[in-house]
Amino acid sequence: MLELRNITKKFNLTGAKEDERTALDNVSLKIEAGEFITIIGGNGSGKSTTLNIISGALKPDEGKVLLNDVDITNLSEHKRAAYFGRVFQDPMIGTASDMSVIENLEIAYIRGKPHSPFKWGFSEKDREFFKNELKRFDLGLEDRLDQKVGVMSGGQRQALTLLMATMRNHPTYKMMRRDFALFGEQDQAEAKRQFDEFFSEEKNKLDERIKTIKNSTSDTQTKKNEIKQVKDEFDAKIRAKFDLTKQILLLDEHTAALDPKTARKVLELTNKIVRENHMTTLMITHNMKDALAYGDRLIMFHLGHIILDVKGEDKNRLTVADLLKMFDDADKKAEEE
Ligand SMILES: Nc1ncnc2c1ncn2[C@@H]1O[C@H](COP(=O)(O)OP(=O)(O)OP(=O)(O)O)[C@@H](O)[C@H]1O
Ligand SMILES: [Mg+2]
Missing domain, CATH: 3.40.50.300 (P-loop containing nucleotide triphosphate hydrolases)
Incomplete structure (x- = not known):
């Protein structure tokens, strides 16, 4: 690739x-x-x-x-x-000294969504999520969310940079389509056409598979699980190709x-x-x-x-x-x- x-x-x-x-x-x-x-x-x-x-x-x-x-x-x-x-x-390099740990994380999070409207601030749930992520480094960062990065040790800063460098969000299909077209050097209309073609082909396959599952003799719960699975597979396929x-x-x-x-x-x-x-x-x-x-x-x-x-x-x-x-x-x- x-x-x-x-x-x-x-x-x-x-x-x-x-x-x-x-x-x-x-x-x-x-x-x-x-x-x-x-x-x-x-x-x-x-x-x-x-x-x-x-x-x-x-x-x-x-x-x-x-x-x-x-x-x-x-x-x-x-x-x-x-x-x-x-x-x-x-x-x-990689973190902003004058900002707190959580503010640095917010910036990285927004950066991953280059075209979405600015929306500052994390919910309590987000804070909890990042706290747990930081805890995995075992460097005491999870208790210092609101402290400035400038006072942290090199190891703590490197851990934070790594987390920021690998933080991925989950763009919608619409966002993926737009970014895919923006990113490449190919013609934007052509890129969008490529996206649409792949998407509709996969979507047709998905609809077929769902139809087959619905028409099968399995019980309702099994059908539900199977449908969820084929939908997840569809999502993974689209993301593997377009969410970069x-x-x-x-x-x-x-x-x-x-x-x-x-x-x-x-x-x-x-x-x-x-x-x-x-x-x-x-x-x-x-x-x-x-x-x-x-x-x-x-x-x-x-x-x-x-x-x-x-x-x-x-x-x-x-x-x-x-x-x-x-x-x-x-x-x-x-x-x-
Ligand atoms: N910006 C630059 N201006 C001038 N010369 C450069 C520049 N960047 C790299 N070089 C030269 O290119 C060659 C390769 O450098 P590079 O930084 O890729 O090596 P490296 O394998 O990363 O080495 P190190 O293990 O020391 O980091 C070296 O001779 C270096 O002096
Ligand atoms: Mg080098």
């Missing part, structure tokens, strides 16, 4: 040819929906540049970025933002500035949130144990190239020693060239 096609990115700070740095050299990568990828690689190997190109913070010199087959290479970072959640290494809000999570060493115990907590909860929400996730880390322990797929960068891309059994078999040896071999090979 997310694809990098032949991406090249060079930086040149002085304009002199000898100062040119190739951050990414013809990198291609296909990421399936729901895949959790861990990314490793030495300093300056192109990891952050890759995430920045995906989020739209940087434009590639060459190549394309595609999201659900739509070319988003030239789409502004701002326009892409609804689709991505990001957490950086620095706990100061916060579907992709980009983590750039998000636990690197935290003490080991807090880092562990934040990482564990990251994993839980990613799995529960089937989020497509790219997580950069310098901790090779974590890179092996988490995720379904592991990618290693070296001097602007992907030199390892493994998943499943091949990933499970790898050890930290294997990874270190690969780094060494890649360095030696680069020196020889």
Whole structure:
């Protein structure tokens, strides 16, 4: 669903040819929906540049970025933002210091609904929900809903940023249709037509299935349950295709500035949130144990190239020693060239 096609990115700070740095050299990568990828690689190997190109913070010199087959290479970072959640290494980024925990959460919640009229304030029920979400981090945030974020520890701020980055709301079909049309670079009318076509096809199938259930010999309760199930399946199908809000999570060493115990907590909860929400996730880390322990797929960068891309059994078999040896071999090979 997310694809990098032949991406090249060079930086040149002085304009002199000898100062040119190739951050990414013809990198291609296909990421399936729901895949959790861990990314490793030495300093300056192109990891952050890759995430920045995906989020739209940087434009590639060459190549394309595609999201659900739509070319988003030239789409502004701002326009892409609804689709991505990001957490950086620095706990100061991502939350507003002068605002309270609950106010930060409100902003993230509204941001997920870019075109709905502003409606401030959470109900008691919402507060209770967020309190419980924060409790899961086990960092004492749930008792500090009304305190300013500026006085919180790095770990607490990072936990809050993660929650904000992964908070999804439940848009109506009408909102999904509008956002889908707004988002892509394809013609808006064409996008709406695509939505309508898919929607009505699925709706017809749903009506057929409901009819079959109603005409069956099952008892009323069974029928009721079955109808609910096919309706849920219909809803999931529409959302999988068109509700892309916060579907992709980009983590750039998000636990690197935290003490080991807090880092562990934040990482564990990251994993839980990613799995529960089937989020497509790219997580950069310098901790090779974590890179092996988490995720379904592991990618290693070296001097602007992907030199390892493994998943499943091949990933499970790898050890930290294997990874270190690969780094060494890649360095030696680069020196020889
Ligand atoms: N904004 C920029 N201006 C100039 N050069 C840059 C910029 N961003 C990245 N680079 C250069 O591009 C290369 C790749 O950088 P990148 O930040 O992607 O590395 P990284 O793999 O994330 O490294 P680290 O592990 O240190 O975070 C480096 O040589 C870096 O100096
Ligand atoms: Mg980096």
